[in-house]
Amino acid sequence: MKRLLTVFIAFVFCSAQLKAQPQLFQSEWHTDPDRVWVGPEYWANPMEDWRVENGRLECVRGGINRNIHLLTHDTVNVEGTFAMEVRTGRLSRDHEKGSVGFRIGIRDEINDYRARCIKGKGIDIGLSHDGFLFIGKNRSKQPIPEKALNDLRLVMRGETRGPFFLISIEALNVSTGSSYGFHAARLNDKGIHGNLALVNNHTQGKARFWFRDWNISGSKVQLHKDRAWGPILWAMHTLHHSGQGHVLKLTAQMPPLGHSESSEIKLEFYDNGLWSTGLVTHIDPLSRTATWRIPDWKADQEHPYRIVYGKSRYEGLIRKDPTNKSSLVVAGFTGNQDKGFPNLEIVRNVGIENPDVLFFSGDQIYENVGGYGIIRKGVEKPVLNYLRKWYLLGWSFGDLMKDRVTICLPDDHDVYQGNIWGEGGAAMQGGNTSTDGGYIQHPEFINAVHRTQTSHHPDLPDPDPVLQNITPFHGEMVYGRISFALIADRMFKTGPKAVATWKGRADHLKDPSYDVRQLDQPELALLGVRQEQFLESWVEDWRGSDFKCVLSQTIFANLANYHGAKQEFIYADLDSNGWPQTPRNRALSIMRKGHAFHYAGDQHLPSMTRYGIDAWNDAGYAFCVPSIAAGYPRSWRPDQEGRPTQNRVNGPNTGEYKDAFGNLMTVWAIGNPETKYRPGRINTLHDKSSGFGLVRFNKSNQTIDMECYRLKLNGGESKNEDQFPGWPLRIHLTDNDGRKPVGFLGELRIEKVKHAVVKVYDESDDSLVYAMRIQGNRFRPWVFEQGSYTVQMGDPDLDLWKTWEHQTVKP
Structure with missing residues (x-):
């Protein structure tokens, strides 16, 4: 007992010396305007429960584990000292339970400061609502005076001592500096390190507190100035070759600023x-976007x-339109749970691949992302x-987005629904957001989501x-001589x-x-x-483009037949x-007129399929990319069921099938999850078939390469097993219309056009049969029925055309 007392006396003496060390961090809320956003040095959990008000930080809604992480400083794994103090007081009624104080040594199995903000665990230190000081589960024996909780200073001090880490917490009178109470403990971990945070209610209660004058010092504290984030959080842009030249559109995402702050950017x-x-331009007051x-x-x-807001700068690069590049590379993503945040593996490996376009197909967020409900x-x-x-999406992918064209299509979970009909x-x-038709959220909320993701x-x-x-968001982007149709494939869907x-x-539907x-x-x-009318016009318009590609939330087939953690069999998922x-067949019929490839996500199950309408393989190909971070697993295991197949193409569970709705489909590749998951969040996500897709549109030979990468890829040194079974795959542009010709029309030719566009019309109803760009200026069109046809051949950018009417099949 005497030895322990000596240790603590020495500790208290040493801690007193910490006060003389220079402050490495000092909060400046006293200079900030009133606003929701607490500043670039912090991450607030949850943001909506905090305000800077009258020069101090306030927790405006009580609840468990409201906290403020410091981004710009943390403690490192070295021997030494550190100290924190904050002035704080009670906002809520005296009888409400809770606590106030700090959290130190916040770590996570994903070794990144951002992951620690969302999933990290640490040591709780502070003061309970009834006046007891605590360090972890160790509480002081005597409470401090109840009235002291209205305004006091909490001071935490710590230092390594041999194999231990010694910590104290003290409550001080703000005016006199006298002590209300002191508590100390010895931890069997001398290497305490990680994020630092303020906490309102560590484990229980709805009490609310205010904070100001947060100061940090000590030799274990390290500065990370580059981790400050905001007020310009990130930016996304597109570059579109329109009929009247190129148009750049760029949106900056901002935090919730104050009414007294400028809206000009x-x-x-x-x-x-x-x-x-x-x-x-001006910042939208609801979506906090500037376009x-x-x-x-x-x-x-x-x-x-560069984007300029006050003294803040955010820099990026608008690349030139890669019209002369032999291949345009599009990285595809879907389904972003927060268990892999900040998605280090995908961001790193996609950066190595250096795609031209980033395509986020939907579910950029889920309702449970970041915790604290909706x-x-x-x-x-x-x-x-x-x-x-x-x-969180921009915090992960912003560095990739700032220099690349980005397409972002919202889906059901983005607007807080299990499904959208x-x-x-x-x-x-x-x-019931899984089965009821329409939108559950206020339409202004829906429009704000659309502005953040599609403006x-x-x-x-x-x-x-x-x-x-x-607001709708379907439209077209022509970039790198690829024409993309952006589709909202659930906005109009019947429930x-x-x-x-x-x-x-x-x-x-569970009954087969x-x-x-x-x-x-x-x-x-x-x-x-x-x-549908938009797509009819789009497949006919080939200005500035060599390929057509439909980008939508999901594919037009019911592929997954086992769902969820227990892999429940669901015969048909509407x-x-x-x-x-x-209408599925009608959409595919339109798409194949333009030989359009389909690139989508959502299913949590990577797949490569070829559509059939009237016969197997008479329409185009569809690539469903893996989830960024898969939560709800799905799989396709017809071999396990003994389901009949024909013309197996590429290993187990592939071949020609009818889906549950009777649709014809040929499965070329499937990325089923493992039946058991390894421990560790990244291992589990990998085993659940997380990853990303790549599509390369090769303009020189009119082929399309599809690659599908697992999460734990060692980019730059990839092996065959780093892709899901069945990938990579290559198809030709013309494979996206699989109808069988009955014959050919006569050979046609146009002068002064290098690579002509050909359009074939059925004269019986003047409908487009198909359109495509050919390699060269000489072509013999094929047709699928006997009849009389009109053919146009030319250059749509110059509006230079040659027309042949009354063409029929020639021997």
Whole structure:
């Protein structure tokens, strides 16, 4: 006992010397305006529960484990000392339970400061609502006076001593510096290191506290100035070759700033050694986005840019349009749970591949991302709740996005729904977000989500809002001589209650004997009339492009048949876009007219399929990419069931099948998850089939290469097993229309056109049969039925065409 007392007396004496050390960090909330965002040095959990108000930080909603991580400083694994202090006091009623103080040594199995902010664990130190000081589970024997909790200083001191780490916590009178109480403990871990945080309610209660004057010092404290984040968080842009030249659109994502702060923000470009006069726009007060549209863009050269807000700068690069590049590379992503945050493996490996375009197909966030649940009611609070989750995507991928064209398509979880059956923007009448039609959130919330994810996309060809004044986002981007159709494949989709006659979930049919033909009714919608009309126009317009590619949330087939942690068998999932069947086939019929490749995600199951409409393989190919971080696992295991197949193409579970809705499909590759998962979050995500996709559009020979990488890829040194079974795959542009010709028309030729576009029309109804760009200026068109045809051949960019009418099949 005497020896322990001597240790603590020495510790207290040593700790007193820490006060003389220079402060390495001092909070400056007393100089900040009132606002939700607590500053670039911090990450707030959850952001919507905190405010800077009247020169101090306040927790405005009580709850467990509200905390503020410091980004710019942490403690390192060396022997030494450190100290923290903060002035704090009670905001809520005296009787509310809770605690206030610090968390130190915050670590996570993913060794990154951002991961620690979301998933990290540490040592709790502080003061309980009833006045007891504590270090971990060790509490002081006597409480401090109750009134002291209204305004006091909490001081934590720590140092290594041999194999131990000695810690004390003291509560001090703000005016006199006298001690209300002192508590100390010895920990069997001399290497305490990691993030540092303030905490409101460590483990229980709804008490609310305010904070100011957070100071940190000591030899174990390390500065990381580069980790400060904001106020310009990240930016996304597109570059589109329109009929009137190139158009650049760029959106900066901002945090929730204060009403007294400027809404003006500038975009500048570096040219001839100087930064240009800034183009000014305003920050949207709800989505906190700022968007610029710049027509007549000089796309034949690269342009460094910077976004300027006050004294803050954010820099990136607009690459030149890679029209002369032999291949355009598009990296594909979907489904981003936070268990892999900040996605170090994918960000690193995608950076090594250096794609031209980033394509996020949906579920950029899930409702559980970042913890603390979701907020349904109202507009402002739900949007703040969403933004906190959305910010994680930019915190992970922002460094890739700032220099590359990025497409981002919102899906169901992005708007807080298990599934979207958008029904043209209708308001949801029930409350089941998995099976009820329409949108459950306020339409202003939906539009704010759309602005954060799509406002940088090219101008919409059909911008009129749908029901509830919800904004659409389907349109086109032509970049690198690839024409992309951006589709909202669930915004107009009919809900399953229109057809479900079975018990249980309306979207899950479990009875294999059910006659699925009953589910195909004439009034049902998939893409809807507006998007079908857009696609009809798009497949015919080949200005500036050599390939066509449809980008959407998911594929048009019901491939996955085992769902969830228990791999429950579900015969037919109406959320898959294999249903409704007739509009599914109608969409595929339009797409194959342009030989369009389909690139999508959402299924949590990487796959490569070829569509069939009237016969197997008579339509195009579809690539469903793996999840960034898979949560809900799905698999396709027909061999295990003994399901009949024909013409097996590429190993187990491949070949020609009918899906549960009777749709024809040929499975070329499948990336099923493992049946058992290894411990460790990254191992588990890898075993659940997480990863990313790459598509290379090879313009020189009109081929498309598809690659599908597992999560734990060693980029730059990849092996065959680093891709899922069946990949890589290569197809030709013409493979995206698999109809069998009955014959050929006569050979046609046009002068003064290097690589002509050919359009074939059926004269019986003037409908487009197909269109494509050929290699050269001489072509013999094929047709699929006997009849009379009109053929156009020419250069759409010059509007130079030659037309042949009344063409028929020649021997």
